[in-house]
Amino acid sequence: METFDNFLQGTVTLFSDPIGILIFFGGVIGGMLFGAIPGVSMLTLAAILLPFTAHLSPEHGIMLFSVIYCTGVYGGAITAILFNIPGAPENAPTAFDGYPMTQNGQAGKAVGAAVMCSAIGGVVSCIIMMAATAAIADWAISAFGPPEIFALVFFGLAVAASVGAKTFWKGWLSILIGLMVAVVGLDPVGGIERYDFEMPYLLAGIHFIPTILGFFAVSEIFVQAEKKVRGSYEAPKMGVEFPTMKELIAHKFAVIRSIVIGFFCGILPGIGATLAAFMGYNEAVRWSKTPEEFGKGKLEGVISSETANNAATGAAMIPLLALGLPGGALTAMMVGVFQMHDMEPGPLVFINSADLVWVVFAAMFFANLSIIVIGFLETKTIINLLRIPFQFLAPMILLLATVGAYAVRGLTIDVVVMFLAGVIGFFLRRSGYSVAGIVLGLILGKIGEQTFAQAMQMLHFEWSGFLDRWIALGLLIAGFLTLCGSIYGAFFKKHKKASVDSTA
Amino acid sequence: MGKLRTGHLVEAGLWLSLCLVLYIYSFEFDQDIEIYKFGASAWPRTIILLMAIAAIGQLAHHWVKGDESSSDMISAAVDDGSEEAAHEAHHEGLKWYLSTLALLTIPFIYMRVPDWIAAAVSAEDSGLHLIRIVVAAILIAIVVYFIRHHRVRVALMLPLFFAALLEDFGFYTLAPFFIIGIMYLFGERRPKPMALVMALIYGLLLLLFVNILFVGLPVGNIKPFYDIGSWVVTVLQ
Structure with a gap:
């Protein structure tokens, strides 16, 4: 009851303030638009807005970012489905089936499923977040130390290696490239310079925003350029057909499973929506009676991924607000907003700024709810983007990506890095590697190394220490089993011919 | 084997x-x-x-x-058509890769060579700027030479070259030419739509990022490009 009262209080505070309402709707529409416009993402918008939040109150600043987070995660699905350009890594699995659906003339149905499932996942996640914040935060604090987080990162990477690339080995090589890129810069324990090649720029590491923009947006433009030049480019077929309630009910177990997966992935510091989406998708494949249909335009693929990633958004706020640990890029920027107002996210926020917490919770709830209304209206407009000839869309995407990469730190070298990542991504993609794997490796690499170092220090460098921690042990065993299963599959299972007759 | x-x-x-x-x-x-x-x-x-x-x-x-x-892989990388396009293009050979890599050195030549020349002739700032303009002009001429017959390779290189030139020549001067170059590489040849779309994209970007969001984009280091960039910012803000 207290939770409901707090929620009502947060709602009243949110909607009784004209500036708050303006910022809320600005965030909702901005998040969706930037998530949906190919080549930019909610991270671009957040990066651009970050310096300006200094002029807002802490409530408005954090609320704006949390709203952008909810709607941006959904918005990224639109580009993933329509252009095979995930707005963010958490939308990458959505593209696996969403883009083939677009090519089969089912873009509308795929986007419609993303709208419904993003809203359902996000709203349910928000309700659980509000009802169980304290208990879940307590459990995560006590049960999840560095060994468990490292084990979860390992398990997540083992699962992700089997997604997106042509072979298991290429999947692992993709992830290992990402892990290697994450090594560049200062080592997390001793601050020793690694692979900086005596370039000051590399001391701070390779920033993930230009890398993500390069691997996803720019490499996609290059792929389309090649098709266009060689005459094999076909404009995606367009159809507006939203999924029926019957279809959604038929996938109810996929929705529930993805909510559970998404929520638990989201709550763990440093894991967030990306792994949630990958695991939601992967579990959908595992549980399916027709796993061979995934990757070719199966509605369940879009539903599983989009439900899971939005379910993670509400949960990701728990470690941020309760522990001060960001779960991903956008929550990391939220830490920046706190710091600009001389505040530190953490347990004290619940005591000193309870109003802020509940305004943010209420805003996230209504932002997820608004995806259904605004999402449906805006999506119809965005689907019309498909009518724009690609030769006119390409320079727009490349320039938006340029602004996005430059706006992060005001460095032109970030733009160079982005286009270089695009070229590398282009060559890797045409050789069957997974750019989503690279980006996942890059993001989880730093967390993985840091938590491994902390875990080993905690366990006094005794590997047997993992045996006493059943969650970490369970996750490590699950990761090794996934790995062994993939190696077995790579050599001993019946193989299929590379699908050069794909619908692309 | x-x-x-x-x-x-x-x-x-x-x-x-x-x-x-x-x-x-x-x-x-x-x-x-x-x-x-x-x-x-x-x-x-x-x-x-x-x-x-x-x-x-x-x-x-x-x-x-x-x-x-692999049988249990979800082969998105295969099914996105990038590998298919490569097969269709019949340019999987080592020669194609090597010539592409050679063309991709152009942006890096611009990033390094002017400094080497300036150091060799002990040029001051104005001299270095002149060297940069001359090197850029030569490299642009090379790009224009290749653009008609090697569109895929130039499409890979042009954005990187644009990024390499940004610091010196600025976003405001380069963006219109970049937009036209990309449209050309994607097969657009009609001057009127090209000019219209270029003006539309350029105008929208400036309006959104410079006029509304006050994002500071690179204005360039070299005169008169720096002056052009600064003038655009002054007018818009």
């Missing part, structure tokens, strides 16, 4: 060479850390070892299975 092709051997060779280079370079930071007995190099070396194992595994896979994909 099983089902191995030359391309598979080159791919494995590239991976193992990368591993070797990274491993050798890791001695540069192979330092002890008092509180962490594995030191700074253990983590990257583990990744390098795994990378070498995966490269060898990939080679073994090619030996046994050729170009077949």
